[in-house]
Amino acid sequence: MRDSDHYEPYEGPAGGWGSVQSLTKYALEEGHVLQNSAILAKQNKPDGFACVSCAWAKPADPHPAEFCENGAKATFWELTTKRAGPDFFAQHTATELQTWPDYDLEATGRLTHPMRFNHETDRYEPVSWGKAFAEIGRELSAIRADDPKKTVFYASGRASLETSYMYGLMARIYGNNNLPDSSNMCHESTSVALPKSIGVPVGTVRLDDFEKTDAIFFFGQNVGSNSPRMLHDLQKASKRGVPIVSFNPLRERGLERFTNPQSPIEMATGSETRISSEYYQVKAGGDIAAITGICKALLEMDAQAVEAGRQSLLDHAFLSEHTHGSSEFLDYVKSSDWDELERHSGLTSEALTRAATTYAKAERVIGVYGMGLTQHKLGVTTVRMLANLLFLRGNIGKDGAGICPVRGHSNVQGQRTVGISEKPELVPLDKLKALYHFEPPTETGYSTVDACGAIIRGEVSAFIGLGGNFLRAVPERELMEQAWPKMRLTVQIATKLNRGQLFNGEVAYLLPCLGRIEIDEQASGTQVVTMEDSTSCIHASRGFAKPASEHLLSEPRIVAEIAKATLPDAIHVPWSDWVDDYSKVRDAIEDTYPEIFENFNARMFTPGGFPKPLAARHREWNTENGKANFVVPEALSASFQTGTEPDVLRLITLRSNDQFNTTVYGYSDRFRGINGTRMVVLMNTLDMERLDIQNGEIVAMETKANDHVHRRMEGFExxxxxxxxxxxGAYYPECNALIPLWQHADESKVPAAKSVPVRVVKMQAAMDQTAA
Structure with missing residues (x-):
């Protein structure tokens, strides 16, 4: 086998000098190093700004540098000196820009002027804000008069609580609940699973629980790339002897070892901290089987303990008082066959018994997980299975224990809290009706998958994008790009150029907004916005940088102006007052959600954030039966591929060390040793030998789906x-073209991006098949 041209194994730890060198290089490329470095000192601080990258918790007592490599990259990315203004767009057509890689598009810099797309010239052209809002309002009003359900209001996870509240209200007054957001693509499985299991849609763990826990069980989350600040909490736990048991298909460096860049001693000596004490490379979609195996081994050990006269390993008092369905679940576990558990999990019974032994010895256990659990056909069931495991020893509702979904984008959880949801039952419609004197729509709106299907079918006339890169982030990219221009109106509110803005409706606008790190001046003075982190704590965030352009407007201002131009009948909504003073929006949020946001304006600068009430932390279960509920899984494999076809593999879409969500910062996936390209496919030696594929060979991937749609991508090394x-394994979002829209999680509709059934074929074979 010849060597891969772009792969050289990385031997260093997460963090360390590799992180420092990468960040230094990146800072120099983006410019204004000294100014941006000073602003970094304010990142994730109680009186500073919330990181625009991940949503990990902001501590009350922060480190001097409370940012990670990727968080700092996100800050430099937003504060770049590069600009994409009218001159840039005059030089490049949309058709040409569609050929540019994602990195090159965003690397053009910050957007500076509102732009309208001209189909005749195939270019964006500058337009005044007034004309933009007036035409957008006319178009939306006409569509509303025809059928308000034909408009989609999408929100990415970066918009503040203030903007999100205004945006959701605008959509509902407009007449629909079509409010898909980035939760639909990642943790919607959590939002569906946890209310059934524990009565709340979010995790129960706070940051200080990591200081009290006896063990941490990690499932399907790459902490080193996706939430590196969490490594500080894991490092502290590891140093005091806490076992960290990780289940992940790939051996990710952040889950193995860490050198803290903020420790002069560690940096000088090169010392490393062990992160995972046990590491199990579970098969993609095999977590249900793995958790069932842990439970089975625990029950076997429990039977032995009871027979020997020792204390039971199960928390029978908790199970009896607080749970429902334990008997059925325990019967299921006892009847499970070890051979089947090993086949579906890819792990041995000895390995699962070892993990169960660690679990049994710990009085307080935290279960951490990411999209490795949620993005499967049975993603909802898999999340509930982790809750099952925690129930067995009473690890919900006590200090140092609980379930901890790690959210992605910085306010994706908070948006849901203030009404960005397609599900009307999750929103206090009666409060909105009373406050704003309108009849809120009660019909379930479009989720992301629903919106995509409706766009492909030609049933959507307008799409408003509040941030994000929707067209690049969703499945079924080829069909989506073909259908997108058939819409009448597309509006993108953004800070930078991305591929999703290059496919345009008949009327199309690109509206540049202030970034979160920039100073936001309105009529009442400098404004502050708020976010909710992964641990349900709410923080204030204020900007410190000079805006990239004098022509930028804030997100609340843009939303308000669109609303005023579209909804002249919404006379009871003080859009202009809210824009003049964001504290008035927070007052409105408090009026709508008083149990969550009591004294909102007074508490928003609380160090560490102020916590959202979570009944399950106190063993109060807001479920239909008032209990924490076990689930019996319907299958051991969470994947769509359950057959035995030897040439069908499970594709896991991955993010690199040099990206966050769809934003690609560069072509160095340092921890995996891949440099200079993102078009790679990671393969096991046995599969390569069986399929006669050589290391470094260029291949194609094709999706196995019996739906008459041919999905193929070429050029993978x-x-x-x-x-x-x-x-x-291969990179997201490049491989989204291989994900069928209908291959999503049951109940939650999260795209099943972590186990896509594919064939890896030689290029000539792929071309021959296409020709045939």
Missing amino acids: VVNYNIPSGCV
């Missing part, structure tokens, strides 16, 4: 990698 047999 094969990298021989430590990944479970039967699985392959």
Whole structure:
């Protein structure tokens, strides 16, 4: 086998000098190093700004540098000196820009002027804000008069609580609940699973629980790339002897070892902290089987303990008083076959018994997980299975224990809290009706998958995008890009150029907004916005940088102006007053959600944030039966691929060390040793030998789906990698073209991006098949 051209194994830890060198290089490329470095000192501080990258908790007592490598990259990315203004768009057509890589598009810099797309010239052209809002209002009003359900209001996870509240209200007064957001693509499985299991849609863990826990069980979350600040909490736990047991298909460096860049001693000596004490490379979609195996081993050990006269390993008092369905679940576990558990999980019974032994010895256990659990056909069931495991020893509702979904974008959880949801039952419609004197729509709106299907079918006339890169982030990219221009109106509110803005409706606008780190001056003075982190704590965030352009408007201002131009009948909504003074929006949020946001304006600068009430932390279960509920899984495999076809593999879409969500900062996935390209496919040696594929060979991938849609991507370089047999890995969002829209999680409709059934084929074979 020839060597891969772009792969060289990385031997260093997460963090360390590799992180410092990467960040220094990146800072120099973006310019204004000294100014931006000073602003970094304010990142994730009680009197500073919330990181525009991940949503990990902001401590009350922060480090001097409370940012990670990727968080700092996100800050430099937003504060770049590069600009994409009218001159840039005059030089490049949309058709040309569609050929540019994602990195090159965003690397053009900050957007500076409102732009309208001209289909005749195939270019964006500058337009005044007044004309933009007037035409957008006319178009939306006409569509509303025809059918308000034909408009989609999408929100990415970056918009503040203030903007999100205004945006959701605008959509509902307009006449629909079509409010898909980035939750639909990642943790909607959590939002569906946890209310059934514990009565709240979010995790129960606070930051200080990591200081009290006896063990941490990690499932399907790459902390080193996706939430690196969490490594500080894991490092502290590890140093006091807490076992960290990780289940993940790939051996991710952040889950293995860490050198703290903020420790002079560690940096000088090169010392490393062990993160995972046990590491199990579970097969993609095999977590249900793995958790069932842990439970089965626990029950076997419990039977032995009871027979020997020792204390039971199960928390029978908790199970009896607080749970429902334990008997059925325990019967299921006892009847499970070890051979089947091993086959579906890819792990041995000895390995699962070892993990169960660690679990049994700990009095307080935290279960952490990410999209490795949620993005499968049975993603909802998999999340509930982790809750099952925690129930067995009473690890919900006590200090140092609980379930901890790690959210992605910085306010994606908070948006849901203030009404960004397609599900009307999650929003206090009666309060909105009383406050603003309108009849809120009660019909369930479009989720992300629903919106995509409706766009493909030609049933959507307008799409408003509040941030994000929707067209690049969603599945079924080829069909989506073909259907997108058939819409009448597309509006994108953004800070930078991305691919989703290059496919345009008949009337199309690109509206540049202030970034979160920039100073936001309105009529009453400098404004502050708020966010909710992954641990349900709410923080204030204020900007410190000079805006990239004098022509930028804030997100609340843009939303308000669109609303005023579209909804002249919404006379009871003080849009202009809210824009003049964001504290008045917070008053409105408090009026709508008084149990969550009591004394909102007074508490928003609380160090560490002020916590959202979570009944399950106090063993109060807001479920239909008032209990924490077990679930019996309907299958051991969470994946769509359950057959035995030897040439069908499970594709795991991955994010690199040099990206966050769809934003690509560069072509260095340092921890995985991949440099200079993102078009790689990671393969197990046994699969390569079985399929006669060589290391470094250029191959194609094709989706196995019996729906008469041919999904194929070419040009992937094969990298021989430590990944479970039967699985392959490749980068998101590039591989979204391989994900069928209908392959999503049951109940939650989260795209099943962590186990896409694919075939890896030689290029000539792929071309021959296409020709045939």
